[in-house]
Amino acid sequence: MQILSIQSQVAFGYVGNSAAVFPLQRLGHEVWPVLTVNFSNHTGYGEWRGPVQAPTDVAAVIEGISERGALPEVSAVLSGYQGDPAVGAVVLDAVARVKAANPHAIYCCDPVMGDVGRGMFVRPGIPEFMRDQVVPAADVITPNHFELNFLAGLEATPRLADVLDAVERVRATGPRNVLVTSVVTDRSDTLSLVAVDDSGAWRVTTPHLPITPNGGGDVTAAVYLAHLLGSGSTPTALERTANTMFAILERTLESGRRELELIASQEDIAHPPTRFEATQLS
Numbered sequence: 001m002q003i004l005s006i007q008s009q010v011a012f013g014y015v016g017n018s019a020a021v022f023p024l025q026r027l028g029h030e031v032w033p034v035l036t037v038n039f040s041n042h043t044g045y046g047e048w049r050g051p052v053q054a055p056t057d058v059a060a061v062i063e064g065i066s067e068r069g070a071l072p073e074v075s076a077v078l079s080g081y082q083g084d085p086a087v088g089a090v091v092l093d094a095v096a097r098v099k100a101a102n103p104h105a106i107y108c109c110d111p112v113m114g115d116v117g118r119g120m121f122v123r124p125g126i127p128e129f130m131r132d133q134v135v136p137a138a139d140v141i142t143p144n145h146f147e148l149n150f151l152a153g154l155e156a157t158p159r160l161a162d163v164l165d166a167v168e169r170v171r172a173t174g175p176r177n178v179l180v181t182s183v184v185t186d187r188s189d190t191l192s193l194v195a196v197d198d199s200g201a202w203r204v205t206t207p208h209l210p211i212t213p214n215g216g217g218d219v220t221a222a223v224y225l226a227h228l229l230g231s232g233s234t235p236t237a238l239e240r241t242a243n244t245m246f247a248i249l250e251r252t253l254e255s256g257r258r259e260l261e262l263i264a265s266q267e268d269i270a271h272p273p274t275r276f277e278a279t280q281l282s
Contacts, residue, residue, distance in 0.1 A: 001075035001229050002030045004065070004098065006058070006091050007218070008081055009035040011050075013259045015042040016080055019215040020222035022262060023244075024078075026269045027226040032070070034061050034094075036087055044214045055086040062094045071101040078225055080218050081112040083122070085129045092137055108228075109138035109175075110221035116146045116156070116182070136174035140228065142221040143170075144182040158185050160194075160203070164281065167196045177234060179224050179241070181217060184208075193245075194281075195224075195238040201281040202235045204242035211253045213260050220245055223269065235280070240272040247273055 003024055008016030017033040024031045036058055039050040065071065077095050082088040095107045111130045114120035120127055131151050135141055145163070149156045151173075152166035163185070167178045176198055183192040183203075191208040194201065223244050227237035247268035251261040262269075 002032065002070075002073045003076045003078055003225070003229075004032050004034065004062075004074050004094065005078040005222075006034045006036065006062075006094060007079060008037040008039065008083075009033070010039045010041050010048075012041040013215065014262050015215040015218055019218035019260065019262065020078060020080070022266075023219055023222050023269050024226050026266055027223070027230065029226055029229070032065060032074075034058060034065075036081075036083065042214045052083065055084065055090050058087060059090045059093070062090070062097075066097065071098050074098045074102060074105050075229060076105060076225055077107045078110075078222065079108075079134075080110045080221065081122075082126065082130070082134070085125060088126075088129055088134055092134065095137060106139040107137060108140040108142070108221060108225040109134055110142045110217060111135055111147055111151065112217065113147050113150065115144055116184075120150075135170065138175045140177040140179070140225065141170070141175045142179045142181060142217070142224060144217065145180060145184065146182075148178075148180050160185050160281070163194055164196065164201055167194070167201070171196065177228070179220075179238065181220055193220075193238060193242045195234050195278075197234045199234070202238050202278040203281055204238055204276050204278050206242060206246045206276050209246075209249050209253055211249055213249070213252055213258065215260050216245065216249065219248065219260065219262065235278040239276070239278040242276055242278075243272045243274060244268050246276065 021031045039048045113127045152169040180194045192205045224241045227240045248265040
């Protein structure tokens with residue numbers, strides 16, 4: 001399947017399209033990356049070089065793809081960090097054009113805004129733009145626990161019932177499939193991924209590894225989308241994603257490197273381990 005991925009790009013390390021394209025390709029999908037920035041490295045290093053792409057330039061690349069007559073071939077649009085509402089507007093326009101050309105295409109949005117312990121780390125106005133305009137236009141979203149509660153207008157709690165309540169509040173605004181990452185419930189030594197669609201809710205719980213590398217959420221969103229497209233099953237996509245991500249993070253922790261061990265984990269991407277199973281919640 002063909003996936004239009006509109007995200008940032010770095011030369012060194014793995015975030016945005018640099019994190020998403022390889023897993024998608026390793027899982028057999030054709031990816032058309034559109035860059036919103038072209039940096040030397042991710043901003044977590046404190047300094048970087050390279051340009052931010054003007055929204056008009058991002059739109060021009062998408063227009064060029066359209067001029068090739070390719071939009072009807074797109075099965076999914078994937079987006080991540082959106083540093084400016086003007087870029088977000090370009091993404092939403094691209095989604096609308098793809099869906100007009102192919103009504104079966106879906107939009108998967110990773111609503112990158114913030115995290116527990118860091119709070120919001122995007123520019124003022126971005127969280128509200130995500131909540132009010134981007135998320136309602138998405139078919140699939142992959143927020144972390146912190147982002148989910150902002151989207152739902154709720155305070156974070158460790159109760160799983162509250163997580164599911166927050167998911168339903170967000171699903172009522174538009175997206176029918178929600179994957180929640182980094183869910184901490186009643187045990188601090190474990191971490192869960194929770195996925196919900198119209199047919200039910202499922203959870204996969206793994207040990208909580210002491211590592212939070214940049215780009216983990218970008219890889220998670222890409223892998224989940226790939227398995228949704230490939231299997232058509234939310235619990236299957238959830239289980240494969242959780243096992244793949246745990247394997248990548250475990251390998252990264254063992255390596256002692258700051259960047260994800262993405263290439264070294266390619267067999268775990270192509271052939272997900274089966275260490276952890278999805279449990280149905282409802």
